[in-house]
Amino acid sequence: MLVPAFYRDKSLKCQSLVASMVALFKQRGISADKLFKGTGIFVADLKQMDKLLSPQQLNQLIENALKLWKGDDLSFLLGQFWLAEQSQQLATGLISSSDISQAFAFWNKFKWLTHPWLQIHLLETQDYWHVIFSLDVGAQQHQDFFYENLFATFQSMYKQMTKQQLKAVYSFPYPQPKQLAYYHKYFGQDIEFSAPVCRMSICKAALQPVYSQISHNTSTRLIEHNVYKVLKEQPFRKGLQGYIRKQLKQNKVSLDEMAEQLALSPASLKRRLKECQTSYQALHDEAQLINALMALSQHEPNDVAKQLDYRDSSNFRRTFKRWTGELPSNYRLWLA
Amino acid sequence: MKFGVNPISWLWVAMSITSLLLPLMLMFQFLPIKDSIAVDWFDIVTEGALFVVSFCWLLVVYSARPKGNVTSLLLVGLSFYTFGCYLDILDEIFIRNDLGIALNIIEKLPTPLGLTILTYGLWQWRLEQRVINQQLHNREQFIRQHYLVDPLTQLNDIRGFEVHLKHSLDKGSKFGLVMFDLDNFTEFNQTHGMANGDKFLNEVSHWLSYRARNCDLICRYAGDRFIAMIDSSDDYFVPILAQEITESLTAQKIQVSSSWMLPTEIQSVTNNQCFEDEIMLFRLIGVLNQKMETIKFSNTAVNKWKLQC
Known part of the structure; x- marks a missing residue:
């Protein structure tokens, strides 16, 4: 079993993000040295393709970048240039997909190589694809940056593949930001803030056919095989938060049991989580909330309470209200 | 080398240093210094603050405004005013009772002269601003x-x-x-x-x-x-x-x-x-x-x- 990456483990392959960031900043007259100040990344590292960053370095880098950048559009711009910075294999794999869901599946399989800070929970209903996102490796410290960047990437990819705008419903787990105009410009009008989790819902009927740019004859199997080889070479494939959240989504694990699994003492597990600016309880709540929201799309609140092992439905209602500030019934058709 | 929008004018730097040093040296040469009891330190501090602040204004105007008549007027006015503040400080340190009226007037002149030029400069700046407002209107x-x-x-x-x-x-x-x-x-x-x-x-x-x-x-x-x-x-x-x-x-x-x-x-x-x-x-x-x-x-x-x- 692969161990999850702790906050200071060199674990993340994000040269593409760093490289496009450096290029953007250079273009606006800010040197890479300023951008890297205090991160422990050096300009010489940029040339080494296999250099890994620790979550701590990544977060420090984002913090520097947001401080130095004039304007509110950094994450959106980075999203636009995302594809150009990816390796040949990955880019071809994406673009040569025969439809959008195939491209998404391909990206999802290898997202540790491109978006290691993401954790994805998928729910397919009759008419919609619902994707719930949560953040790994301490990225929730700059959650707006990461979510903006992600959806800008999606938009730009979708447009490149279909020559159309992506129409989707978005919810963001934070209050309305000051750069609201950018959200409307890039993501459209169906946007909700202060939601319990971050989600994107796409109507299946609205998905456009792929406007083929290259022939579909490229051997997708070969590409997958090659990218998979790169993925297998990585020393880590999940962050601590993502690992714990996944376990907690599947079954009830106490802090002590989790610590034992990870060969840590409970106190040091707590410390490790604190480094990522989170706690075991927060992760537990998040996992439960995602389970509850997904279950609510198919069942009545009372059944959901039973499904999730609550003693009674009023107990579930109370807990749900603590998480979201609202009753479960209000979220009955949120992911319909 | 640039300071704000303008290149550093070495002539101007030299002139400022001279105008700070020259009166100091002249006074040292010809005037007696007050006893430390007779010096009003509070006055020196307040007048010193005025000097520092007006000098900063000078730097701000120099660094922010492109060259032109209005800028020159503002700079000359502020320079005179700053110089006047400086002379006021020296005034607190040296005894100058036995100077003639003419020299006394020269010593008092820079401040009002500076303020007058500055005021005229501000008036011109107002006219200039009108033109810029027009340019930026849409x-x-x-x-x-x-x-x-x-x-x-x-x-x-x-x-x-x-x-x-x-x-x-x-x-x-x-x-x-x-x-x-x-x-x-x-x-x-x-x-x-x-x-x-x-x-x-x-x-x-x-x-x-x-x-x-x-x-x-x-x-x-x-x-x-x-x-x-x-x-x-x-x-x-x-x-x-x-x-x-x-x-x-x-x-x-x-x-x-x-x-x-x-x-x-x-x-x-x-x-x-x-x-x-x-x-x-x-x-x-x-x-x-x-x-x-x-x-x-x-x-x-x-x-x-x-x-x-």
Whole structure:
């Protein structure tokens, strides 16, 4: 079993993000040295393709970048240039997909190589694809940056593949930001803030056919095989938060049991989580909330309470209200 | 080497050092120094503060204003005033009872002279400002807040636009709104690089403010989307102007889509008194965005790579 990456483990392959960031900043007259100040990344590292960053370095880098950048559009711009910075294999794999869901599946399989800070929970209903996102490796410290960047990437990819705008419903787990105009410009009008989790819902009927740019004859199997080889070479494939959240989504694990699994003492597990600016309880709540929201799309609140092992439905209602500030019934058709 | 917008003038540096040292040396040579009991330290501190502050003003004006008559007047006035403050400090340290009237006048002259020149300079600055206001009119209309200006295009950003929009709504003036969105700008950015993309956006913002009338206001909404407030109560006029601007941009090989709200449409939204200001702004801009999205959605398939590379 692969161990999850702790906050200071060199674990993340994000040269593409760093490289496009450096290029953007250079273009606006800010040197890479300023951008890297205090991160422990050096300009010489940029040339080494296999250099890994620790979550701590990544977060420090984002913090520097947001401080130095004039304007509110950094994450959106980075999203636009995302594809150009990816390796040949990955880019071809994406673009040569025969439809959008195939491209998404391909990206999802290898997202540790491109978006290691993401954790994805998928729910397919009759008419919609619902994707719930949560953040790994301490990225929730700059959650707006990461979510903006992600959806800008999606938009730009979708447009490149279909020559159309992506129409989707978005919810963001934070209050309305000051750069609201950018959200409307890039993501459209169906946007909700202060939601319990971050989600994107796409109507299946609205998905456009792929406007083929290259022939579909490229051997997708070969590409997958090659990218998979790169993925297998990585020393880590999940962050601590993502690992714990996944376990907690599947079954009830106490802090002590989790610590034992990870060969840590409970106190040091707590410390490790604190480094990522989170706690075991927060992760537990998040996992439960995602389970509850997904279950609510198919069942009545009372059944959901039973499904999730609550003693009674009023107990579930109370807990749900603590998480979201609202009753479960209000979220009955949120992911319909 | 530069200091702000101007190169450092070594002549000016030399002159300032001389004018600080020369009176000091002369006084040392010819005047007795006060006993430390007779020195009023409080006076020295207050006059010293005045000197430091006025010297800072001098530096600020020098670093911020491009060369010209007004700048020269302001600088000369401030220099004299600063020099006067300096002489006042020296005055506290040296005894100068036995100087003649003529020398006393010379010692007192710099401050009033400096203030007079400064005042004249400020008057000239006012006239100059009028010209600049005229030049910037379709970029800022009635309010100037530098933090509301978008750093890339130098247009007001959306927050600046909202301030103007609210002002116009409060005043009850009639206006139309137009939104411009570049077609395929992302592709342009991807093929030509970010540097050219920035340049291109800048060019577009110049064209927009050049083509719009002086009474209209052009702002950058977000990314490659711009928004304009058209000062008109005429429903026919707004689409015509929008069309004209779009066409003039097309002539420059810049493809844009535009959506608009007519003065009467705006009126019908704002007549609804139960909305708060913020919701009203949100609704107005929301409608524009919605229209733009519909236009864009039907456009993109047709306008494949319309942008001339």
